[in-house]
Amino acid sequence: MIPMGAYIVGGSIVKVDRHFEYGYRDLAYKVLSSCEVCGDPDYIVVASALPELMAHQVDLGVHIVQWAGRRVPVVRVESGESSGVAAVEVATSLVRSGTARKVVVLGVEKVTEYPTYIANRMYSLILDYEFEVLRGISPPVYAALAMKELMRSGFSRECFSSWAVRMHENATRVPHAMLRFRISVESFKDAQVLAEPVTLYDSFALGDGASAIAISSEPADYEVAVEVKYSSSEVGLPAYARDRVSGLEASTKLFRQLEEKFGVDLRKVAVELHDSYTPYPIALLHSLGYIDTRCELGELEYVNLSGGLKARGHPIGATGIYQVYEVFKLLTGGFDGVSVNSEVGVVHSMSGPDNLSRVLLLRRWK
Incomplete structure (x- = not known):
């Protein structure tokens, strides 16, 4: 049998925000109802990372399909922050x-059921609970x-701040972004410290969301x-076993493959990078040779036009579907x-500090 092609033909998203009035099923129903091309699928694949913790709900995919009045096969995928991809x-x-003619991929996450400190504690479980979390190690x-590490290599503190400033600027033009306001490098002086020298402004925006393609x-x-x-x-070494935490070997390897197999140049393509914390995109772009310690980002004009996880927001298991939908829209008219x-x-989607990395290459067909 000749393998068939797989084509994204449309989708829909809900603004990333604190949707206190909606639960998992409500968010899923909202996005499916607004997706014009999502009718009559042969299969539904649900991406969600934390429903057992946030909503005490297992088998989420089945309950979403029942709530939406669909009677099609469904499976839920969980792979930490990279669940969506x-x-x-x-x-x-x-x-x-050939198993399915059309599949709807639904990403949904609800993280505002609890105070932020509890939500962050649950998010920390993307790390090894017994070896890292119990010892007080967290993503920040x-x-x-x-x-x-990067600052010892010659990067200035302002380099990381400039990434966040750029993401917020991009988000001002994106209606579904969570943080649609500008910040300045000076803002970091008074920002809440998460883990010195990382501040709140270096971190992603944690919000509820639902997206479908x-x-x-x-x-x-x-x-x-x-x-x-x-x-x-690609699975990477755990951060504690590396020579450098900033050595994102799994992500770097995947982007090298894209360069070698398809000639991908990040200065010329629409790209959504995983930027849960500002050091990670800087480390990756540096390892790929796109920036040096001067941190000049000018030629990377198509990177994270959504505002990235930093400003569009990061609804954990749904984020990858947001990224795919955004690149789809950019390639088909913006x-x-x-x-x-x-x-x-x-x-590009990553779970934890490059514990696992995934990439998708998308090409406009028409």
């Missing part, structure tokens, strides 16, 4: 194998170690289509005045 990989496999601690084997039936050209993933002159896009 993992779900896209599952969906494309279903389509390419690793981000702080990574930032200190439809993946089909029949792109000619739709007005626009973007092919899922390539996907790959959204609300934001556009790119490219037919190719890249989505």
